[in-house]
Amino acid sequence: MSFSTLGLSAPLLKAVKEQGYSEPTPIQKQAIPVILSRKDILAGAQTGTGKTAGFTLPLLELLSSTKPAKSKQSIRALIITPTRELAAQVGESVEVYGKYLSFKSAIIFGGVKINPQLTKLKKGVDIVIATPGRLLDHVSQKSIDLRDVEFLILDEADRMLDMGFINDIKKILAILPKQKQTLLFSATYSEEIKKLSDKLLNSPVLIEVARPNIASQSVKQVVYPVDKERKRELLAHLINEGKWKQVLVFTRTKHGANRLTGQLEKDGITAVAIHGNKSQNARTKALDDFKKGEVRVLVATDIAARGIDIDQLPHVINYELPNVPEDYIHRIGRTGRAGNEGEAISLVCIDEHEYLANIEKLIKNDIQKVWLKDFKPDPSIKAEPINQGGGRGSNSRGRAQNKAPQSPKKEHSRRKNRNSI
Structure with missing residues (x-):
């Protein structure tokens, strides 16, 4: 199977090819068509399985095939990650695969000055990749508008819960519209993850490419x-x-x-x-x-x-x-x-x-x-x-x-x- 069979448009396929990839990983084979069909997913995938591209590519495809948000300040897609490093990695993926599309993105996390982030948000962005704490800082300053979010992705949700961000996640979810497509990725399936998915996801498709808590055979x-x-x-x-x-x-x-x-x-x-x-x-x-x-x-x-x-x-x-x-x-x-x-x-x-x-x-x-x-x-x-x-x-x-x-x-x-x- 090649990427061309998954329903991705020419600009995305060109970007994928330039990265040297010709065949999708198991998580990409399963997740991309389901996400493109506008269904919620609960995906169990370990680090290193290609999950970032597994949600970045179909997200960019869906954004390019739907009408833009109501206002310049409206965010269309929100990706939440537990750490700065992961936010930077996801942000890089969005930039690399979206290089032939016109979407603007912003990476929002703490530990750095907030003013450059404020400036970028003021100019208008389509996709925000954020850690929970700094995202709520922007919400409190009214520098970000989440009322029109069409797509929500929680990456490494198990780690977010492990790090004690459940209350921050609940605050963010309370702001978001009920009508949206939600993708939840987690390396493990704890009781907390199951409870979160029950509240958050609408008839999700379960995708699992490796048994939980099993180390790679390689x-x-x-x-x-x-x-x-x-x-x-x-x-x-x-x-x-x-x-x-x-x-x-x-x-x-x-x-x-x-x-x-x-x-x-x-x-x-x-x-x-x-x-x-x-x-x-x-x-x-x-x-x-x-x-x-x-x-x-x-x-x-x-x-x-x-x-x-x-x-x-x-x-x-x-x-x-x-x-x-x-x-x-x-x-x-x-x-x-x-x-x-x-x-x-x-x-x-x-x-x-x-x-x-x-x-x-x-x-x-x-x-x-x-x-x-x-x-x-x-x-x-x-x-x-x-x-x-x-x-x-x-x-x-x-x-x-x-x-x-x-x-x-x-x-x-x-x-x-x-x-x-």
Whole structure:
């Protein structure tokens, strides 16, 4: 099947061809015709499946075949994403595929000055890609008119709920017209997602291209057991021995990301951190430098990594396992994309054994363990509670030993209230 059979017009097909794509991915094959038939959809799709083009292309097609909005200030299509990086990625997709059409778009997120966004909105745009918080800022300032929105897309809805944006989403939905086409994309189907879809979608078509919480078969998963104090040494060893040029490394905390970046630099390995405390300009530059190969290692937290879209990223390293097992799926989904093979390596100390067990239970598979001769864990070291407070991301020595790590479910609940755009 080619893109030409999906009902897209010549300008869009030309833009797709220029991007080097000839055959649609499974999510695109299923979603594009359904969206073009003006039906709501609930789509389950992991990162890296081509879902962004799966909704961007039919959205542009529908906009070009319908009458424009009532006034210059009216927004015709609203795309809501959980993070700045993902908003930028979707905005780039709209621009790339819509290059031969006359639509104007604006990317709206926090962390940058609002005035340039106000200026762009005042001139009139057809499509807005926004994070919830900054969108509501514009609503309160009356700088955006959502009363004539024809198309609403919620991208990575599970992450938005996980980050505690449900109230913001409800406020936005209350403003939008009832008559509109709605597309909801989510990597996982939680009870919250089901409740949201029941309220939001009108007789939706269910589209699912991969079973929830299943890692891509193109990703080789390996666990290296190692003492916590030797993780950085092992990481440097793997990078240097493998002569890796592009490695995405995940830490649990912002402080941990900064600390690891500094340590890698001292080891002679170029590295840069990306997390919520960095300015948007700093985050954009870090990602650009990583993509261009000017730095070998990008150290990221889970939230900041949303929107990192690199087709041929060969290595993802879990320097610290995530508190929430579903985040493991999202992390390793950054590699093994677009038909390429990838490797996901987890450096696991004794404190993280419960996290590892929960991940293996989720993916219904035991991950291969590899013990490196020079990095075997010291059997005399006992498990200690993982300190999640204060952004320190490390255990506090001197506390009672043999205490299990904090329940991932409790941590998941706490994190909902802590994360922000």
